[in-house]
Amino acid sequence: MITPIFGGMLIDRFGIIGGVRIALIISIFLSALTILVQRQLREEPREEAPADERWNFWRSLREFNSPMRRLLLSDILIRFCERIPSAWVVIFAMDYIGVSGRQVGILTTIEMVAATLCILPASHFVDRRGREPFVMVTFLMFTLFPISLLVSRSFSALIIAFMIRGFKEFGDTSRKALIIGYSDSYRRGQMVGAYYLVRDLIVSSGAILGAYLWKLGPALNFLGAAALGVAGTIFYVKTIRQSRQSFLNDLKKELEMRRTRSQ
Structure with missing residues (x-):
């Protein structure tokens, strides 16, 4: 830190x-x-899976269930929200607000401390409350960060903005747990790898989009990022509601079938 x-x-x-x-x-x-230290680590040998039991990339992608596809789309929009202003945050803080390099370092440390502090209670309550609400909070923090940058005019305001940036880790472990839970239990490594490959390949274009928006002004850069964050958050909230509604409908049908059988 x-x-x-x-x-x-x-x-x-x-x-x-x-x-x-x-x-x-x-x-x-x-x-x-670090590389020299890691070379001293040794993993226990594992039996290699037969080639006919492995899935290729397209097969792994096709096996994504509906919740995982919806999470992927939401995650892509949210990561665009993160990537668009990412390269310009330090430039904005130093050139537009006038903070020093040391102060930028302090802001980054504040972000890391906030991330550490919010992960601990989130990990404790996630199994009681469910993972989806924590993911929603994470997506909301991604969305609020560029807005908080836009309204910042001092070092004190940037402290609040970077605390919000750190709070985005609040439900990140829950999001990763959902990805693993949605994956086939025997193909988790392949499906998780396909998930991140698709997401990062698409989101990598966010740097180019961010550069274009920055040429038009910091306000457009931050507002464009926030708009994508809002879209990703709303889409995820709607998918969660639809999933819960479909679950309730299936539960009602099952109860009705049991009643008819008992009669």
Whole structure:
């Protein structure tokens, strides 16, 4: 959590180019050290699945059930909301609001602390309340972040914005659990991999869209991101309601069938 502050201090001390270069050298060194440590780890050998039991990418995609497809579409819209302003957040904070590199590091640390603090209670209550409400809150935080940036005019306002950004982790573990739960129990690795491949390939274009909107102004960038976040959140809420309604209808039919049989 202290590394963002350290990175900001490097930029303030040596300038953007010099500070970033020093930070990259340190990051490369630490990455190489991590690789050396990971090489010492050994997994127990597993039996490899026969080739005829494996699914290809298209087969895994076709096997997505309706809840997983709806979650995927909602997730894509929400990730567009995240990706569009992602590259421009620091530029906006430093060039438009006037904060320093060290202050940007503090904001990133605040985001990380907020994410850590909200994950703990969410993990405790998720099994009692169900996963879907927590996913809704996460999608709402994604949507509120670009709006909070748009109305920010000071470092104090940015603190609130970055706390909201950290709170997006509130239901992220629930979303991942839903993906695993929707997957076939014998093909989870393949189906989860297909899910993320589709999502990230589509959302990668969000960086280009974000650059285009940024040329038109920060307000359009943030409002465009928020609009996609609203669309993704509303779509997910509607799908949850439809799923619950269909479940209630099926339950009513089953109860009616039992009554007719008992008569």
